[in-house]
Amino acid sequence: MFHILNFVWFVAFVFIIGVKGSASLAVSNSSEEYGYYNIYNKIDSMQKAFQTLETNVQRKNNMLRQILQPITKMDDNIEMSDQSSQVTKTVQPLQKNDTAVGFTTKLSGSYSSTSSNIRGRENSILYNGGNGYNGTVFTCPSSGLYLFHVSLLSSTTSGGIWIYKNTQQLTLAYSGGDPQNNGASVSAVVWLDVGDQVYLRPYRSLSLDGNSAFTGVKVN
Incomplete structure (x- = not known):
């Protein structure tokens, strides 16, 4: 058990x-x-x-x-x-010796012949870049498009100024009338080759005030 x-x-x-x-x-x-x-x-x-x-x-x-x-x-x-x-x-900006072709001169003198070239006033050429203007005639130094402008003041009755290119008449500044002082202006744009000449001649006998002016500039 x-x-x-x-x-x-x-x-x-x-x-x-x-x-x-x-x-x-x-x-x-x-x-x-x-x-x-x-x-x-x-x-x-x-x-x-x-x-x-x-x-x-x-x-x-x-x-x-x-x-x-x-x-x-x-x-x-x-x-x-x-x-x-x-x-x-x-x-670079243009320097003073970088001349642009162009000129501005004051005009003077009395002219009786229409074949006489109008002269610039002595010591009154304000600008002559490129030395193309000799005091009477502008001779083109660089081919291109040019703008010419002439303004006249005159006491001459029916006075005027022609702009010429070589032997070609371009435009006429005609004062007309017969007050004591008359004014007129004209412009011409023309293509010039080297050696072409631009100058001024009277429309008829003419006496110029010393503030008359002639300008030319190459624009292109």
């Missing part, structure tokens, strides 16, 4: 130990699975956090690009302006 009771107690003890071991193993397995679960959750959370961070960075980059775009354009405009200024600085 005693041996039977001992056997029963042994079986019961083994059973209890087995149950506790199973329970302990179950708890251990559950804890291990729970640990793995936590790690996966953390990895998912980190991935979501990185995605959120990446999205925020992209959004901020877009905002920064929008902010910087006008500034970049301003810099480009400033750079272009600086380049334009540098280009402008390289354009």
Whole structure:
């Protein structure tokens, strides 16, 4: 009888130990699975956090690009302006010794013959670029298109001045009338080759006031 009771107690003890071991193993397995679960959750959370961070960075980059775009354009405009200024600085202005072909002189004298050339007043050549005007006749030093203008003041009745090219009459400044002082002016645009001559002759007998003037200039 005693041996039977001992056997029963042994079986019961083994059973209890087995149950506790199973329970302990179950708890251990559950804890291990729970640990793995936590790690996966953390990895998912980190991935979501990185995605959120990446999205925020992209959004901020877009905002920064929008902010910087006008500034970049301003810099480009400033750079272009600086380049334009540098280009402008390289354009050298005309110096005093860079003469443009042309002249202006005051006229004087009294003329009785229509074949007489009208002279410039002595020491009254205001400009003579290219040295084409000799005080009476302009001799073309450079081929091109020229503009000539004459203005007269005269007390002569029905006075006038012709502009000539070589032997050709171009235009006439005619004062007409018979007050004491008459005025008139005329212009002519003409193509000249090197050596062509332009000068003035009276329409008829003529006496000029010293403020009469003759101008010629190369325009092209």
